[in-house]
Amino acid sequence: xxxxxxxxxxxxxxxLLCFIWIFGAFLFYWSRERNSPLxxxxxxxxxxxxxxxxxxxxxxxxxxxxxxxxxxxYPDYDILAVNDSSSDGTLAVLEALALTRPRMSVLDLPRNMxxxxxLNAGILASRRDYVVxxxxxxxxxxxxxxxxxxxxTETMGVAGVTGNxxxxxxxxxxxxxxxxxxxxxxxxxxxxxxxxGGLFALSGVLxxxxxxxxxxxxxxxxxCVTEDIAVTWKLQxxxxxxxxxxxxxxDVLMPDTVMGLWRQRMRWACGGFDVVCRHIDILAEKGRxxxxxxxxxxxxSVAWAFLLPIVAIYGAAxxxxxxxxLLIVWISPVTWSIFLAGGLSLAQFAAGFYIHGRxxxxxxxxxxxxxxxxxxxxxxxxxxxLVGIPKVIFAKPKxxxxxxxxxxxxxxxxxxxxxx
Numbered sequence: 001x002x003x004x005x006x007x008x009x010x011x012x013x014x015x016l017l018c019f020i021w022i023f024g025a026f027l028f029y030w031s032r033e034r035n036s037p038l039x040x041x042x043x044x045x046x047x048x049x050x051x052x053x054x055x056x057x058x059x060x061x062x063x064x065x066x067x068x069x070x071x072x073x074y075p076d077y078d079i080l081a082v083n084d085s086s087s088d089g090t091l092a093v094l095e096a097l098a099l100t101r102p103r104m105s106v107l108d109l110p111r112n113m114x115x116x117x118x119l120n121a122g123i124l125a126s127r128r129d130y131v132v133x134x135x136x137x138x139x140x141x142x143x144x145x146x147x148x149x150x151x152x153t154e155t156m157g158v159a160g161v162t163g164n165x166x167x168x169x170x171x172x173x174x175x176x177x178x179x180x181x182x183x184x185x186x187x188x189x190x191x192x193x194x195x196x197g198g199l200f201a202l203s204g205v206l207x208x209x210x211x212x213x214x215x216x217x218x219x220x221x222x223x224c225v226t227e228d229i230a231v232t233w234k235l236q237x238x239x240x241x242x243x244x245x246x247x248x249x250x251d252v253l254m255p256d257t258v259m260g261l262w263r264q265r266m267r268w269a270c271g272g273f274d275v276v277c278r279h280i281d282i283l284a285e286k287g288r289x290x291x292x293x294x295x296x297x298x299x300x301s302v303a304w305a306f307l308l309p310i311v312a313i314y315g316a317a318x319x320x321x322x323x324x325x326l327l328i329v330w331i332s333p334v335t336w337s338i339f340l341a342g343g344l345s346l347a348q349f350a351a352g353f354y355i356h357g358r359x360x361x362x363x364x365x366x367x368x369x370x371x372x373x374x375x376x377x378x379x380x381x382x383x384x385x386l387v388g389i390p391k392v393i394f395a396k397p398k399x400x401x402x403x404x405x406x407x408x409x410x411x412x413x414x415x416x417x418x419x420x
Contacts, residue, residue: 013304017297022351024192029355033191033246038358040146040247047153048076049130049145049208052122054115056084058136059093061253066097066104068139074146079104080126081136084118085111115204116220116227123214132208134250139168140206141249148208148248159213159240160232162190162199163206163248166360169256178254178261183356188348190244191355197290199242200298201272204228206250213240226271233279236291249359265380269388272298277392305385 051069055062062081069079081098083091083106091108098104107125109118123131130149134140144163151158164187167178186203193199204227214220217234224230235242255261276298282288283295 009303009307013300013307017300018348020297021188021192022348024195025188025351025355027195028191032194033355033358036247038247040143040150042146043150043154046075046146046149047130048078048128049074049132049149050122050126050128051077051079051132051134051140051145052119052126053079053081053134053136054084054118054122055081055086055090055094055136056112056115056118057086057088057090059086059089061137062090062093063097065134065136065138066094066101070101071142072140072145073142077103077132077145078126078128080107080122081105082107082109082118082122084109084113084115114222116222116224116230119227120219120222123209123211123219126211129211130208131211131214132206133204134207135205135252138165138205138250138252144206144248144250145208147245148206151243151245152208152210155241157239157241158243159210159235160202160242161208161245161248162202162243163250164244164246164359165203165205165250165252167254168251169253183352183360185348185352187246187356188352191246193294194244196293198236198294199232199244200294201226201229202232202242205252206248213238224271224274225267226275229272229275230278233275233291237279237282246356246359261380262384265384266388269381269384270392273302273385273389273392301381302385302389305382308382309386 081094083094094106098106119133148161151161165182167182217238220227221230255264282291
């Protein structure tokens with residue numbers, strides 16, 4: 001009986017999650033996005049902002065990032081690059097860039113303190129009430145700051161707004177597959193989470209904060225490997241609202257090697273599970289239903305990750321009365337479930353590309369590569385959760401420090417800067 005329940009869960013979880021993600025994403029699109037303008041509608045004075053960029057060994061990417069900010073359609077902003085004790089030529093590049101940009105300054109930290117600590121230093125050094133944090137390998141769309149800041153100023157309870165990242169290194173199979181992931185998976189899930197009433201994560205690639213809210217919650221946690229997930233939950237637990245703004249576009253480098261992708265997803269898995277463990281007590285609180293629903297969805301994904309090897313090993317080891325391994329007996333119904341889940345995954349991609357088509361007209365050309373992602377998504381996520389969760393449970397606490405970012409050698413060679 002127990003094994004039949006496990007089999008049912010193994011077949012049902014991917015189908016259930018795909019369905020609710022698609023349904024929620026279309027609710028968001030139909031009610032909030034479908035008739036929205038493609039360019040921000042400025043309704044009043046825009047407050048001055050600080051753009052904070054934490055940097056650690058970003059010698060080959062930071063120039064392009066800073067140059068993208070020269071074209072911003074925002075009236076009053078300054079740039080604060082925080083060099084977190086880089087061991088390469090990052091500091092020299094930043095100082096050269098600052099010499100030709102009066103609105104840019106550089107904060108040099110004497111030792112590697114970690115991304116969260118670097119962001120905290122920049123936030124505290126900023127004299128502005130609103131801060132926009134972005135990764136040092138990303139390029140911001142000129143209208144992105146206006147889209148990010150509007151919810152913070154127009155709605156009192158909103159503390160954080162995250163943008164819509166797009167993969168810019170598309171020369172490899174892994175890069176092209178991730179184009180589909182960001183367009184049709186991450187965007188779809190964030191839209192669904194907004195319909196539910198919260199977010200699992202404000203993406204650290206591009207996010208704007210109300211500084212007052214960050215100070216109230218004690219800034220970002222420096223002992224988390226995924227500080228963006230941690231601050232999202234801290235803000236929501238403190239009663240603040242967080243938003244996803246798909247119009248706020250930015251392009252970002254992603255891993256284009258298998259090892260680079262594995263390391264990144266391992267960090268995400270460990271960090272996400274660590275944050276969930278810190279906030280599991282929310283289940284005992286009254287209300288908080290949006291966060292409880294998001295937590296349940298996460299629990300289903302983790303459960304599936306552990307169910308897959310358990311059911312496979314049990315089915316291979318145990319035989320029925322005829323002596324046939326149970327795994328062989330189960331293959332037919334499981335196969336039909338896989339086809340159904342695969343069909344829903346393709347429907348999710350179709351929905352995601354259709355919605356994202358407002359912001360990137362030619363994204364559909366990556367549909368062929370994206371069709372392989374459902375397999376990669378479930379198998380890779382299962383593997384990193386299987387390895388990462390025990391690491392979080394049994395390993396010593398993390399200090400939040402970062403090492404040189406691994407985005408794949410091809411990405412670095414393709415984006416080497418020629419100077420400021």
